[in-house]
Amino acid sequence: MPVFSYKEIIETIKKYDTIIVHRHMNPDPDALGSQGGLVELLKSSFPEKKISKAGGPVGDLDFLTTMDEIKDEDYKQALVIVTDTANTPRISDERYQLGSKLIKIDHHPNDDNYGDIQLVNIHASSCSEIIADLYLENQEDLILSKEAARLLYAGIVGDTGRFLYPSTTPHTMNIVAKLMEYGFIPSEINNQLNSISPKVAKLTGYILQNLTISKVGVAKVLLTQDILRQFELSDTETASIVAIPGTIEGVLTWGIFVEQPEGHYRCRLRSKGPIINEVAKRHHGGGHPLASGANAKDIKDIDQIVKELTELAEEWSNK
Numbered sequence: 586m587p588v589f590s591y592k593e594i595i596e597t598i599k600k601y602d603t604i605i606v607h608r609h610m611n612p613d614p615d616a617l618g619s620q621g622g623l624v625e626l627l628k629s630s631f632p633e634k635k636i637s638k639a640g641g642p643v644g645d646l647d648f649l650t651t652m653d654e655i656k657d658e659d660y661k662q663a664l665v666i667v668t669d670t671a672n673t674p675r676i677s678d679e680r681y682q683l684g685s686k687l688i689k690i691d692h693h694p695n696d697d698n699y700g701d702i703q704l705v706n707i708h709a710s711s712c713s714e715i716i717a718d719l720y721l722e723n724q725e726d727l728i729l730s731k732e733a734a735r736l737l738y739a740g741i742v743g744d745t746g747r748f749l750y751p752s753t754t755p756h757t758m759n760i761v762a763k764l765m766e767y768g769f770i771p772s773e774i775n776n777q778l779n780s781i782s783p784k785v786a787k788l789t790g791y792i793l794q795n796l797t798i799s800k801v802g803v804a805k806v807l808l809t810q811d812i813l814r815q816f817e818l819s820d821t822e823t824a825s826i827v828a829i830p831g832t833i834e835g836v837l838t839w840g841i842f843v844e845q846p847e848g849h850y851r852c853r854l855r856s857k858g859p860i861i862n863e864v865a866k867r868h869h870g871g872g873h874p875l876a877s878g879a880n881a882k883d884i885k886d887i888d889q890i891v892k893e894l895t896e897l898a899e900e901w902s903n904k
C-alpha cells in the first residue's frame with residue numbers, strides 16, 4: 586500500500602484559500618458522495634476558504650449534489666483534489682491540471698500514480714469511506730455537517746451495493762453507524778438510489794430474458810445500439826443493470842457488452858469470486874478485482890474475453 590499521511594493532506598488544505606474538487610466522468614454515487622462530501626466537510630471546517638465542485642453534468646443523481654461554475658482563473662493558486670478516479674483520462678473536466686497542487690484520493694488499484702500527494706486505500710469500500718476516515722482521524726481540525734454525512738453515506742451505499750459486496754468490512758459499518766448519527770434520513774437515500782426508471786425496468790426484463798449462462802457460471806449479454814434505441818436508453822443509463830446477473834444462482838462471473846455508437850463495445854465485467862481485473866487490463870481496461878471495465882473492438886474480441894472469464898471460472902471451481 587502506498588504511504589500516505591492524513592496530516593500532510595490536512596496541512597496542505599490549510600495552506601490554500603481556493604480548493605477545487607474533481608471526480609470521474611459518468612459519476613456514480615461514490616464519485617459524487619466523495620466529491621460532495623469532501624466539499625461539504627471542508628466548507629464547514631474552513632468557512633473562509635473558497636471551495637467548489639468541478640465536473641460535467643450529474644444526470645439523475647442531482648438529488649445528491651450538483652456542480653459549481655468555475656472560471657479558468659479560479660484555478661490559479663488553487664489546490665485541486667480528485668476523488669474516486671484511478672487514472673487521469675477519466676477525470677471529469679481536464680482543467681484539473683491548471684491548479685498549483687494536485688491531491689489524489691482514491692480506493693482503486695493505484696496504477697496511475699498521478700498527483701503531488703496521494704491518499705490511496707484499496708481496502709476501503711469506497712472513496713467516501715476514505716473521506717469519512719480523513720474526518721474521523723482529524724476531528725480536531727475538521728467539522729462534519731449533516732449534508733456531508735448524507736453524501737458520504739450515499740457513496741458507501743452505492744459502492745457496496747447496499748452492503749452486499751465483500752468490500753464491506755466491519756470498519757465500513759462502524760463508519761456508517763457514525764454517519765447515521767448526523768440526522769439525515771438513510772431510508773430516503775436508500776430509496777432514491779434503489780429506484781430505476783420505467784425504461785431501465787424494461788431493459789432489465791430484456792437482460793433477464795436474453796442472458797446466457799455457461800456450465801461453469803459465466804453469464805453474458807450483448808446490448809446492441811438497436812436494442813438501446815428500442816429501449817430509448819444511452820450507454821450511461823445502463824450502469825444500474827450491471828449487478829443483475831449476479832443475483833442469479835450459479836452465476837460466478839459475467840459480462841455486459843454494450844455496443845457504442847462508434848461500433849466498438851464497452852464491456853462491464855463483474856465477479857463473485859474469480860479475480861477479473863487482469864482480464865480487463867488485457868483488453869484496454871482495468872478496475873477492481875471483482876468489478877472491472879474493458880473494451881472490445883468486435884464480437885471476436887468479446888468471445889476472447891468470455892473465453893478468459895471461462896478459464897478463470899474453471900480454475901475457481903477446481904480449487
Ligand SMILES: [Mn+2]
Pocket residue numbers: 615616669692711712744
Ligand atoms: Mn468508488
